[in-house]
Amino acid sequence: MAEKKDDVEVTDEAGGKSKKMIIIIAVVVLALIGGGAAMFLGGSDEPAEDAVEAEAAAPVKQSPIYFTVEKPLVVNFKDQSKGAVRYLQVKLKVMARDQATIDAFTLHTPAIQHELLMLFLGQKYDELSTTAGTKALRQQTLTTINEVLKAEQHQGELEAVYFTSLIMQ
Numbered sequence: 001m002a003e004k005k006d007d008v009e010v011t012d013e014a015g016g017k018s019k020k021m022i023i024i025i026a027v028v029v030l031a032l033i034g035g036g037a038a039m040f041l042g043g044s045d046e047p048a049e050d051a052v053e054a055e056a057a058a059p060v061k062q063s064p065i066y067f068t069v070e071k072p073l074v075v076n077f078k079d080q081s082k083g084a085v086r087y088l089q090v091k092l093k094v095m096a097r098d099q100a101t102i103d104a105f106t107l108h109t110p111a112i113q114h115e116l117l118m119l120f121l122g123q124k125y126d127e128l129s130t131t132a133g134t135k136a137l138r139q140q141t142l143t144t145i146n147e148v149l150k151a152e153q154h155q156g157e158l159e160a161v162y163f164t165s166l167i168m169q
Contacts, residue, residue, distance in 0.1 A: 061097065062097040062098060063097075064095045064096070064097060064159070065095065065096055065097065065098070065099060065102050066093050066094070066095050067093065067094050067095075067096075067102045067105060067106070068093050068164075069091065069092050069093065069094070069109075072089045072090060072091045072165065073089070073090045073091075073092075073113065073116055073117060073120060074087060074088070074089045074090075075087070075088050075117055075120040075121045076088075076121075077121075077123065077124065077125045086125045086168065086169065087167075087168070087169050088120055088123065088125075088128070088166075088167070088168050089165065089166075089167040089168075090116075090120065090163055090165065090166055090167075091163070091164045091165035091166075092141070092161055092162060092163055092164060093161075093162045093164055094145065094158050094160070094161050094162075095158065095159050095160040095161075095162070096156060096157070096158050096159055097156075097159060098156055100154075100156055101149070101154065101156035101157065101158060104149055104152065104154040104156065105145070105149065105158065108148055108149065108152050108154075111148050111152070112144075112145055112148050115144050115145075115147075115148055116141060116144060116145070119137075119140055119141065119144050120137075123137060125168065128168060129168070134163070134166065138161055138162075138163060141161045142158060142160065142161040145158055145161065146158055
């Protein structure tokens with residue numbers, strides 16, 4: 001019986017040592033995983049200097065301000081298509097990020113309308129019948145308006161021009 005008891009004790013000691021070793025390894029692994037996850041997810045409470053500089057350098061984008069030009073612009077085409085009399089009617093909205101630019105736009109509306117009428121008058125009906133032609137006219141309209149604003153010593157610019165109606169007959 002003593003031998004059995006010794007055998008049991010040896011088995012218990014070997015089993016106890018292996019259980020303790022497994023528990024220690026499991027605790028160490030869990031600690032490493034938990035520490036890694038905390039560093040990955042938590043990071044530092046203080047922002048990095050590069051992030052602070054990038055945030056300070058990037059201006060906060062203002063929300064857009066839209067202005068509707070109430071009266072449509074109507075012109076007949078200078079270069080007629082196949083001898084037919086053709087007309088263009090454009091209704092538009094403009095967009096800026098500051099009220100001062102919208103105010104300058106409304107103040108200089110007569111000059112802007114004149115320049116736009118001259119721009120539209122020089123267009124060709126067949127070219128405007130395409131999507132590319134309409135997009136090009138929209139970009140030229142934006143450029144023309146911003147040039148008038150710049151000529152009047154206004155610092156801001158319109159960001160976009162939208163055709164809300166474009167009728168060609």
